[in-house]
Amino acid sequence: MTAQVDVELYGELQKFGAADVSACFSCGTCTASCPLVTEDATFPRRMIRYAQVGLRDKLLSSKELWTCYACGECSETCPTQAEPSEFMAAARRYAIGSYDRTGLARTMYTRPVLGTAIAVFLAAFFAIFMAAGHGGQATGSLDLFGFVPEDLVHTTGIVVMVIVALAGLAGIVTMARQIGRAEGVGWRTVVGSRAAVGRSLGALWEAIGVESLGQRRYREDCDADKAAGDADQAAVPIYRRRWLLHAVTMWGFLGLLGATILDYGLALAGIKATGTPVPIWYPVRLLGTLAGLMLVYGTSVLILDRFRRANRSVAHSTPADWTLLALLWITGGTGFALEVALYLPGAPAWGYWVFLFHVAVAMELVLLAPFMKLAHVLYRPVALFFYALARTPELPDRQGGTR
Ligand code: SF4
Ligand code: SF4
Known part of the structure; x- marks a missing residue:
């Protein structure tokens, strides 16, 4: 062709x-x-x-x-x-x-003023939408879902997740088809036989477990701190290494998403109502706290490094870089403020408004995921899957694509 x-x-x-x-x-x-x-x-x-x-x-x-x-x-x-x-x-x-076929990602990247306006508008929209349905503020203890009805948060969250899933899936399929054609990898290569399925599962583990979650090559081979010219200076401490900052930000984001989903799961199972105070060692609370700490630490240092242009990898920043870091930091920061409010005696009124802001920004962050830099969470594993597959010896059903 x-x-x-x-x-x-x-x-x-x-x-x-x-x-x-x-x-x-x-x-x-x-x-x-x-x-x-x-x-x-x-x-x-x-x-x-x-x-x-x-x-x-x-x-x-x-x-x-x-x-x-x-x-x-x-x-x-x-x-x-x-x-x-x-x-x-x-x-x-x-x-x-x-x-992305909607054109939103292109707008976010190529028209920074409009992209920022869309981000601000979405946060305001979610906040006003939630505030419009708000109830009273209990003063004995913080009753977050008495203030913003749980059903409203739940239903909006499901709508957001469905949009994200559809947009993300469409993008992943488009990308996979393009790379698959170029690599000569078709469905038969991936799932055409028991051996092919085994090979594909191995490549999937390599792409998601080892490379994406484990950051193996970023950690072992791609040393941005060395690239910054620090090789001859004192070694960059582990807690400042780029790969670790990237990893804790990702683990924190995924951990918070997991804690939120588990919290809803516990409520559905009738074990505990969502948003109620529980001891700090309660497993879901512990997961949320640790994930929040990782997210806030990772994004804080990444923001500082970008401000300081600390190394070559952050020498140039685009509005899209700042928007993503800002949304991640706000989500983590407001989550912590909320946790403090939950354990304070009485029910501080600011806790209710922080909750509203936290939910609005978190919804926006998830909704915009396929249309901004966060989309690399979806696309990188797909490319790494093909990369892992290409390194697997003998793919008998290859369709003669070019390298
Ligand atoms: S930035 Fe350059 S050197 Fe570093 S991984 Fe990418 S292509 Fe390679
Ligand atoms: S970007 Fe071009 S000129 Fe620069 S190192 Fe690569 S091939 Fe050479």
């Missing part, structure tokens, strides 16, 4: 924040210096070349876009300051915009 040339591609990528890579003369130094390049995944030079010659489909079907962890090492070594690391980040934003 002949590859289509899209003469608009380079200009499009620049709208998503790609640096001017016209200075790139394909020397390959960036690829040679990237700690994550393997025989099965070579980048970023090849990705830049696709952009320069307008090979849109090749770019969007490259699993390599998502195997990059933005350490900045390649930009450090590029002789022409073509910023290949920034190019990779912009290409991922472009990919998120392309996988």
Whole structure:
């Protein structure tokens, strides 16, 4: 099949924040210096070349876009300051915009003022919507769901989750089909036989368990602190390492999501009502507290590092970076304030309003997930699955795709 040339591609990528890579003369130094390049995944030079010659489909079907962890090492070594690391980040934003058919992701990325206005509007909308149905404020002890009715929160949450699931699934299917075609991996390769299913499950574990949750290659190979030029200085302490900050932010977010779902599960099972004070060691409370601590710690240091431009990987920040960090930090911070309010004697009135704000921002964060930087949580594991599959020996049903 002949590859289509899209003469608009380079200009499009620049709208998503790609640096001017016209200075790139394909020397390959960036690829040679990237700690994550393997025989099965070579980048970023090849990705830049696709952009320069307008090979849109090749770019969007490259699993390599998502195997990059933005350490900045390649930009450090590029002789022409073509910023290949920034190019990779912009290409991922472009990919998120392309996988989403609603156009919202594209707006969020390419029109920052409108994108910020949408984020503010959504938070205000959820807050006003919840406030419109609010009840009284009990003064004996904090009765959060007496203030914002549980049914209202529950139903709104389900609607939000359904929208996110549909948008996320549509994007994942689009991406998987594109990469699958390029890699010559079809359904038969993935589930066509017992051996294929076993291989696919192994690749899935590698993609989700080892790489995404365990951050193995980010931790072991992609050392952003080294890329920052700290190799000759005192070692960056473990609690400041990029991979750990990224990991605790992700674990914190997933932990809070899990604690919220479990809390509802306990209420449905009649074990405990949602939002009621329980001892700090209560398992769901403990999970929520630890996850909240991780989220607030991770996002706080990541925000500070971006302000200080602490290393090469955070030398350039886009409005999308700030919006995501702000929403994550507010969700974690207000969650903690709420926990304090629950254990204070009496029922502080501010606790009710913090609850309203917390629910509104958390709903917005989840709703916007497929349309902003958080979408990498959906897309990276898909690319890593194909990457793991490509490294698995002998895929007998491969359909003759190109590498
Ligand atoms: S981005 Fe820089 S290092 Fe990479 S191929 Fe182009 S000129 Fe060479
Ligand atoms: S930013 Fe790091 S991981 Fe990404 S291409 Fe450059 S060197 Fe490789």
